[in-house]
Amino acid sequence: MKQYIIRRLLLIVPMLIGISFIMFIIMHLAPGDPTAIKYGLNSEVSETAKLSFDKMYALDKPILVQYGMWMKRFFSMDFGISFVDGQPVMSKILSRLPATLLLQLVSLFMIFCIAIPIGMISAMKRNSLFDRVTTILVFIGYAMPGFWFALLLVYLFGFRLNWFPISGMSPWYSEYLNTFDKLKDLIWHLVLPVTATVAGSLAALSMYTRSSMIEIMSETYVLTAKAKGLTDKRVMSAHIFRNALLPIVTIAGLTLPGLISGSFIFETIFAWPGMGRLGYEAIMSYDYPVVMGVGVIAVFLTLIGIFLSDVFYAVVDPRIRVDG
Amino acid sequence: MLKLRNNFVSFRKKSLFQIAAFLFISMFSASYCEGEEWVSRDAYVYSGASDARILIPFFADDATSSSICSLIYNGLIKVDKNLNIIGDLAEGWKIADDGINITFYLRKDVFWHDGEPFTSKDVKFTFEKILDPQTVCPYISNYSDIKSIEIIDAYTIKFSYSKAYAPAILKFGMGIVPCHLFEQLKDIRGSKYARSPIGTGAYVFSEWKSGQYILLNANPDYYEHIPGIKRYVYKIVPDQSVQFLELVTGEVSSMNLNPYQFLYRSDTKRFKENINKYKYLAHAYTYIGYNQQDPFFKDKKVRQALSLAINKREIIDAVLLGLGEPCTGPFLPGTPYYDFTVSGYEYNPEKAKTLLNEAGWKDSDKDGVLEKNGVKFCVRIATNQGTQVREDVAVIVQSQWAKIGVKTEVQVVAWSAFLDQFVSKKNFQAVILGWTIPLDPDLFAVWHSQSIGENGLNFVSYVNKKVDELIELGRGELNPLKRQKIYRQIHKYLNEDAPYTFLFNPYALEAVQKRFKGIDPAPAGIGYNFIDWCVPENEVRYKFD
Secondary structure, three states, X not given: OHHXXXXXXXXXXXXXXXXXXXXXXXXXXXXXXXXXXXXXXXXXXXXXXXXXXXXXXXXXXXXXXXXXXXXXXHHOXXXXXXXXXXXXXXXXXXXXXXXXXXXXXXXXXXXXXXXXXXXXXXXXXXXXXXXXXXXXXXXXXXXXXXXXXXXXXHHHHHHHOOOOOOOOOOOOOHHHOOHHHHHHHHHHHHHHHHHHHHHHHHHHHHHHHHHHHHHHHOOHHHHHHHHOOOOHHHHHXXXXXXXXXXXXXXXXXXXXXXXXXXXXXXXXHOOOOOHHHHHHHHHHOOOHHHHHHHHHHHHHHHXXXXXXXXXXXXXXXXXXXXXX | OEEEOOOOOOOOOOOHHHHXXXXXXXXXXXXXXXXXXXXXXEEEEEEEOOOOOOOOOOOOOOHHHHXXXXXXXXXXXXXXXXXXXXXXXXXXXXXXXXXXXEEEEEOOOOEOOOOOEOOHHHHHHHHHHHHOHHHOOOOHHHHOOEEEEEEEEOOEEEEEEOOOOOOHHHHOOOOOOOHHHHOXXXXXXXXXXXXXXOOOOOEEEEEEEOOOEEEEEEOOOOOOOOOOEEEXXXXXXXXHHHHHHHHHHOOOOEEEOOHHHHHHXXXXXXXXXXXXXXXXXXXXXXXXXXXXXXXXXXXXXXXXHHHHOOOHHHHXXXXXXXXXXXXXXXXXXXXXXXXXXXXOOOOOHHHHHHHHHHOOOEOOOOOOOOEEOOEEOEEEEEEEOOOHHHHHHHHHHHHHHHOOOOEEEEEEEOHHHHHHHHHOOOOOOEEEEEEEOOOOOOOHHHHOHHHHOOOOOOOOOOOOHHHHHHHHHHHHOOOHHHHHHHHHHHHHHHHHHOOEEEEEEEEEEEEEEOOOEOOXXXXXXXXXXXXXXXXXXXXXXXXXX
């Protein structure tokens, strides 16, 4: 087991390097360049100024040399300087990360808290009214365009009813609020974005839970357990739920990159200062170092997520535990 | 109304001199609101879609950063409501030796936000930094004719030019940075001042929450007077429809509207009771540019005919809901350089057809499309994605040209690819684009034949020896009347040669909450007298007691 974990961990390094290389090349293959985007049609900026900008950020060097320079910095945990505002990429990411983490963690928690019980109850009371209504509702949530639903929430609860703030994370006058009010205000600002995020994501997890429960309920060992005379509660917790949890662990592992990459659409509508907007804006302005920084972190977390769910899988499921 | 607790940041200690200066100014300036001395209250929340980038004036290369810099820093000069040059940090200036030497006489009552006095050292430092290639300032070429900078005394400074450069004075609107803080820095771009700047301006920087807001406080020691509005908040709301909702609820004090919002969404009771709308001609125009190296557009008659076939009114009514004015040249209508006697190309499809016939284009096979030597008049017109107005213009132009027998294919391309594949390589037939109109009329970068080279902005390859001469003459001419004559002549040539079809100047549409008084729309817009805006005591929304 230990060796398995070490081997899997070591494999992450070449994968990360390979993916970062592909990302770097694809990014440079896209037509256009950072200087043109920034100063292309600005009559105040002369050609020589553009060239010296290229030189400052080594954009005049061949792609492979640029990649080498990036790699060298990367190994000392330095993602370089943003082309757009001259800030270190790391500090840009760190200033946006808390907002995304907060929104995503709260949403994820809510999704798990709502979707798993829905799935379990639906499975136990298959074809009941509850099963049908929740199935329809979660699919409506899934099928609805997210931006439309988010705007609807903003319009109804923010604008018409005035229950929640329309946008933003913390108001500009937050320095005048005490800690308690700040916290209350933050929760207030979270309600709409979390609702929008949760509504679209319930379907997958609840339906997964439901079908995996139904499958396991028909297993012979469940029948055996019941025949042994175990109570329904005991059968449910010890036999069915534990086994049904397996696919959910996989899903949970794969949500890890989503935690930090954020959602561009919701962050835009709710003016949430997160990573989704940072990444999108970086791509639109050809801010290579930021694109690479955000990208590599997302890739790293994906790889770690897959790794963790594999390890976790082995922990909860003795059948696939690898020997040696 | 929200009432906020009293813990407003206290400002630096004032020297006796500063207090005296402040009292002096207060005594002699009448307040709009009360007719007594200036008081500063309430907060003004402006919402925009994108965050600022860097708050150092000579690096600021986006609209948000520049506009926030203009509140924190001052230039030597500024423009007044009618776009005339007036002194800012400079009380006056003297141009000598046919424009070779410019001497500025600086104000003696200006202090940096950290309390240090502002002197000619700061001015010298700023322009030396801009001119230092190591700094990589995007605007270096605006100052490249400066030969030497000489400090005469603490409040007098002389710039010597290698040759007379008429736009020079306007370029001194560039914000001056503090020498005493920047002198020691190796890397200004990456320094802390890029995100927490210290200037001389009407507002003192307070806080920047990346992706959320930027907060400024009124500068009580500002040399003119304390601004009437205590706090300036730039709030980032990326989605324009969400911005609009925040405006109506009052969370946002001001925003730019689009024509649809301006005309139709503002028709509610809630909006009308609380919000004023302002409109003034934006310093920008939209045009169709013809690649004059392309065989279709080499002939002047063809370009003239295509211009005649455009119904500008119809375009303005459709894409801007009427909120624009047709234009005939590259200058801002209402400025001295714009020649109103140039009538442009009034919509006249019949005359257009005649001109095309004269140029050899005839519809001999009666299929509705003109031919010449067996080649059909089919052209591609390209524009960039993401600017709905231009995409809409393209479609209307397509239908208007179809009426005179010109078949058009519209290509909408992502901005980066559009610049890279089409514009910089001159690999296009016609484009729909827009220019902002700088305050100085100099046209070298866009219209001089030397700007044709790769990545040059004369990407339509317009060549007219006379225009070249006039542009060079205009750059060196210091007499305003003579200069006006030169640019009006250029306007006539550009109209005659029709390298572009000049379409329209759009209106800038702004909305501001009614409680803000003192707004006086002028050719410069509404923001030029921001420090004179104020809110009457009984209408204040945010109280900082």
